[in-house]
Amino acid sequence: MTLQPGDPLPPAPRVAPDIDDDFSRGAFSDAWVLHYLPHWTTPERSAARWGFTSAGLALRIDQDQLDWRPEDAPLRVSNLQTATFSGPAGSAVGTHRHRPDGLAVRTPTPTDLRYAPRAGRVDVTLRASSDADCMTAIWLVGTEHEDPRDSGEICVVEIDADALGEHTSIRCGIKAHHDDRLTTDMITTTVPHDAGEHLTWTVVWGGGVTTIGCEGIVVAEFDQSPDYPQMLLIDIFEMSPGTGTYPKSTTVRRVKAWSTRSQ
Structure with a gap:
């Protein structure tokens, strides 16, 4: 069945999720790697800045934080992800080859698939950052x-700090990158919520369809889906350091994730 924006999302699977982390309880499961694509940089640059609060897990950008990679500066990131993979040092083999000009592995990482299904559902409840120059x-x-x-x-959601308000402008969709079986299809749309408050964002993918939702309602549906292992990333980016006050943060309250087809 084709779903339209405004339709209710399908119910969650009736089986126990692969991940069910309520960060307001102040603990992690072993699903998470607290680095951002660590193979393309060095550990002191990829490591997340984070801390638990009563509201959940605060992913921070601190004033003394290094750029993720000097070649991508200005760009500082704190991130959670559920898998790692790379080739040997000096190779161009690894997850998310984001640029073509001399990208090389600096810190080899093992193949570690903590959550990387070919199809599934993810629900993430978070409060987007309202801090200057953050996404x-x-x-x-x-x-x-x-x-x-x-x-x-699958871009579940990108939320710029300056887009927050009673109605929030967001981006979502599919990015093909190096996969000629997919077509890049990104949209900008609006949800009738202030994403500076805790909202639950959902993606359901598999069988050639990707559905993205917010607060139980469909935001968009796309007639394609990757058919290979996908890892989850949740992050805060700062694109032009030096403005606003520090620390900057986004707060992740809960993550629930299911595999609906075997890895």
Whole structure:
């Protein structure tokens, strides 16, 4: 059945989720790697800045935080992800080859698939950052450990701090990257909520369809889906350091995730 914006999302699977982390309880499961794509940089640059609060897990940008990679500066990131993969040091083999100009592995990482289903559902409850020059994002990306073409991305949501309000402008969709079986299809749309408050964002993908929702309601549906292992990333980016006050943060309250097809 084709779903339209404004329709109710399908119910969650009736089986126990692979991940069910309520960060307001002040603990992690072993699903998470607290680095951002660590193979393309060095540990002191990829490591998340974070802390627990009564509201959940605060992913922070601190004033003394280094750029993720000097070549991508200005860009500082704190991120959670559910898998790692890379080739040897100096190679161009690894998850999310985000640029073509001399990208090389600096910190080899093992193939570690903590949550990387070919199809599934993810519900993330978070409060987007309202801090200057920040973007909050939830996305899934192909691990590439089986095939370098397996690089497609599901952008569940990108939320710019200056887009927050009673109605929030967001971006979502599919990014093909190096996968010629997919077509990039990103949209900008509005949800009738202030994303600076805790909202639950949902993605359901598999069988050639990707559905994205907010607060139980469909935001968009796309007639394609990656058909290979996808890892989950949740992050805050700061694109032009030096403005606003520190620390900057986004707060993740809860993550529930299911695999609906075997890895």
